[in-house]
Amino acid sequence: MKPLHAWLLGCITVLALGCTELLAPGFPHRAHLTEDRCGKPGQPPCPSCATCHDEIRHDREQKRGDPELCRRCHGEASEELFSRVRPWSHKRTEIIFSHETHLELEAFVGQCVACHTGVTKDGVEGEVFPPMKLCIDCHDDGLRADECASCHRPRDLKRLVPETFLRHDGAFFRNHGMVASRNEGVCATCHAESDCVRCHAQGQPLGLKTILPEAIDRPLIHRGDFVARHAIEARSQQGECARCHQPSFCDSCHLERGVSGQRQGALNPHPIGWVGPDAGGRNHHGRAARRDITSCAACHDAGPATNCIRCHRVGGPGGNPHPSGWSSLRSPDAPMCRYCHVP
Amino acid sequence: MRPTRIEIAFAIVVGGSVLASPAAAQPRAEAGVVEGEDLFAYSFHVETVGRLFRRSGYDPRGGLVEGGIALPLYNFAQLRIDDLDVPWGDDSIDVELGAWGNLNLGDAGPVQRLDGDVQVARIRQRFDHGYVTIGRQVRGGGAARFVRFDGAQAGVEAPFGLGLDAYGGFAVLPRWNQQPGYHLLGSAAAELVRDPEVLRAPSREQHWLVGARAYYTDRDVIDAGLSFHEQRADGGVARRTAAVDANFTPMELFALTGRVLLDVDATDVSDLRAVLDVYPTDRVVLSGSYQHLVPALMLSRQSVLSVFSTNAFDEWGIDGQWRAVSWLRVGGDAYLDRFEGGAFGHRVGGHLRLSSDGALHTVGRLGYRRVREAINGYHQIRASASLRPWSRAHFTADGFLYLYDEPISGVSTSVVGVLSSGYDVARYLKLLVATSLARSPYALTDIQGTLRVEVDWEGEVR
Structure with a gap:
């Protein structure tokens, strides 16, 4: 039996057992x-x-x-x-x-x-x-004091997911950051700060999708074949990657796989017409860069060594990269400005 | 003498492994609760994950570079002590420590053989109307978004529902002993560069942050805050943002939440979100959302690319879940993206979830997702199930099928499957074995094995 068939058979068996119950x-x-x-x-x-x-x-x-x-x-x-x-x-x-x-x-x-x-x-x-909200109708004093242990045993708190109060359903996962900033005391009753960091700190060598294979209900965003589709996800939800990942995180992987602009002899993953005078071309890099510069940063963010500077510095053939109406409060003498605005 | 990163990582890996062993756990379990007056509550969690796979590299010039067998051993440890009594206040101090370590046995590949980091190490003193926290900690929401820092955070609740939180300290860099490249957050560049001198030695003093949030809340209907955050990297401005956030819940039927993030340096709105949650019945939750985002302003202002483009995109979304009966939930979401220049993208998905609390404690999920952006897209079908036939044992199966609109590296289909089985040896000791199989654009066949040992223990000292 092929491995793929064995997997499918296993999944069907588990589902069938569950449905009979x-x-x-x-x-x-x-x-x-x-x-x-x-x-x-x-x-x-x-x-x-x-x-x-x-x-x-x-x-x-x-x-x-x-x-x-x-x-x-x-x-x-x-x-x-x-x-x-x-x-x-x-x-x-x-x-x-x-x-x-x-x-x-x-x-x-x-x-x-x-x-x-x-x-x-x-x-x-x-x-x-x-439902818990029935309890809250009379016992909201404990809730105001962020005190869950008056009703819940401490050891249960880690396993509970609120169903009728602070519900962790709907779009909660997507917006939990806004909730957490206002209800830190309530969150802390069940969650430690290091629980936040396990998802949000990207320095770890192991993702939660690997650590928690049994958590099929948890919305872990890097599940499945994420490596193959990460470019699609990045373009689909622009800026979302940058909420947690610095460009250097992306580049560390791209360097290893030889597709980073910072590696000597790297493969060029871009299509024909990516760089050149045809700024209106379908494949021209300017169009993609304007749409999502964070994707460019995943390989090309290298401070004064950023290869974009070669063409886009003052007097370069690439022209002014700032969009119309662009402004900044920083001094023109700021080190980063001087990468292009050479006195 | 300050311990080196290697020494601390070694202590985490070895210490975690010893703690995660049944022999070490048993005496602690028997210790249980010490009778007497309440002093504090404690809990610790130690997790050891061992994996087994063959490492292979991708040659930039094409082809595959065969590697050796890899056996990384990952450890995570967390200790919480809550409600500690001190002479100046009962139940007023909380302590938390969290750290990970990684030991690469076998072929380590491009990463270090021994590595580790401290996630959180903080102590909090609570007062009647305020708190002070010092140490390594996190700050989320508002203008801060999500940051980790070594420093102090304090808050005070004033009369009439007003309050103020303020924080400041050195930004957490993933390493703490100034190894070359440690300032590259999450980057493996330090390990990839042959000559460490190529990378600039960072100065910790030039990476710092401060911020504050003033708020009003009536703890019932309205909660609103105004916040500011400034973060420096290499001495220059990395982020200088202000934010307004608010939650309005006039009745149980709906809640309106929103946040506007203003990049002060660029004098532009970098992120605007508004979410309306509606609860028409106890069985239905609906969410509608709008987001306006400028991706360039998500980059550090020290990045030259952050001033190259300020194009934005707008997104409208709906999300809904319906608990039809106790054993059936139906959910779905749809998001439409409009990019500057007129291009559109969308993400649509739905799922069924069946559950039973009967003898097998079964959960089954079937989901579909469609993502389409300007260049490529995919269909995803996911089927998963879990069984708990005995109170101590559980089994899960999780399968994914992807169909890509445009082939990735010449491959149009991916299949990923994960099987796991867990056994709770005792309330404080759990074992899990998992295997995964994948066939994707990057691997003709990818098989991995995982063993996880968890120790959870908690109690009170009286």
């Missing part, structure tokens, strides 16, 4: 709470949430209820029925919470569905865990 049913809360024949003469008393889950007032581990309760109505079939039900979603985390205290509050009048809305919808098991 989605078919497992959840507990039919609706049928038990609203459709049972109960409460009339000759019928058993109608069940409520407390019928099965009363123990949760004192013991939060008792989420599923006692299977013995099923036996009252289902008899011998209860064990088989119970085993067919998909276990309740634990989300692999817990919050510090007292059911007993909350159920005694006047606002809840002993009702579970005030928080666990949607529990009677068949097959919507995830809904039984109330």
Whole structure:
């Protein structure tokens, strides 16, 4: 079997295994709470949430209820029925919470569905865990103090992704920098500064896409065949590379691969007509440079040795590179200006 | 005597490897919580990643230069101590240390055999209405964008929701002991140049930055700030920027966030962003965004190319996610770019995400992306899945297929696949093995193997 075929087979197998699990049913809360024949003469008393889950007032581990309760109505079939039900979603985390205290509050009048809305919808098991914004409606004091550990266990905080407050969905990844500058205290509850640096500091020899191959939900931008398509990405989102990378970072790789303007005997990756008198030509470098000078900088940013200066300095054949209306507050005697404006 | 880069990198690699071993982790795990009064909370994370692949070089004149087997061993270590009690304030000091080291066993290729750097090393004193942080740290957002520096940062919250943050120090350069070329951020040039004397010896004193952000917030509806940042490189202005940022959330239904970055030296807007997030229901989030960017102004003002062109581009985008049911999410985004001169580009994508918290704890994703810019473009199809059949074990498969509009190095298609399996030996010790296979314009066949060992431990000292 070819390696490629083996990979495809592996992916299909994993997907197939995952899809079969989605078919497992959840507990039919609706049928038990609203459709049972109960409460009339000759019928058993109608069940409520407390019928099965009363123990949760004192013991939060008792989420599923006692299977013995099923036996009252289902008899011998209860064990088989119970085993067919998909276990309740634990989300692999817990919050510090007292059911007993909350159920005694006047606002809840002993009702579970005030928080666990949607529990009677068949097959919507995830809904039984109330959203965080429901907690915030009353407990916003802890949030204002950037204090998450009053509800969350510290060890859970690293694994949690907010779903209803400071949601990390939508365009959050793209705009998280603007959020972070305003909510640093909130971010710091879960994230260390070195977590920021692991993505934003480019001196590391290993990218997160290699370190975290299992994080398939994380929007790591350098995944897949990034090396091949990096030029497309750079041109598509001009200036985005420069948010994290200095031109010298790009050039260190280009030097090694012999496509940098700073390497002797380097290959010229540019098409015919790139340099020359035909400034209006389709392939002329001026057009590309005006569009995204940061791409040029990836190979040609070398201070006074920048090869663009040879033609574009004052009196050179390349003419004035500054666009019309260009201005600068710096002195004409600044060292960088003097690269071209030789007195 | 100050330790050299090699010595510090060696300490990180060896120390990290020892910490990441089960034998070292066990006694710490048993230490657990010390009873008594609360003194501080701590957590540390050590990550060792070993890789295996054959290194090959690309000859500029064409052809392939076969290399040897490479075995790089990468280490990352992070220590956090929070809410430390001191005589002048309970729970008022936070400490963070983060560093990486890399040891290249086997064929090291063009990079150094031993390398490393300190990411963060800072201590923060918190007060009732302010803080002071000293050491190696980061500053993000506003005019600063994202910078690392060795210095101090302080903030104060004034009455009526007003506040001020200020910072200053020496810009972090990726090396700290002034090896040739260390000032080239992330560059391997120092390793590539045969004669170190070719590179100018940098002066750390000429790389510094200062900045401040004044803000108003009512912690509910509005949050706005005005910031300034000046950064010097080799004694000259690298960046001199001012920014206005604001967030407006008048109701739960929507939030408006924006930032304008003004390059003071060029007297031009270098980056303008505005994002509108709308939450029509609990299951839907929509974002609309606009961006205006001048790429040349993203370069250091010490770069001669930064004054060559000030062409800009504008981008409009929408992004949406819909949680249809608890186990199904649908997402998509579309961005349209308009470049000066009339050219257009676009990026469009969408994905399905299926999940189940049942016995297998499954996640499946299927995505498509289309990118087109002025010269080239590609289609991407991605399929990925993860399973957690047992509480301690998980498996993932991640596959990518790329179809390029114009061939790259004569190749029109790329395929990349990654398989991983992890096992949590204990709550504080995790192992992961991964392999990847790729067929791309740069490799007929690229197979790599990865082994990762993680140690996580946290607790409180009382």
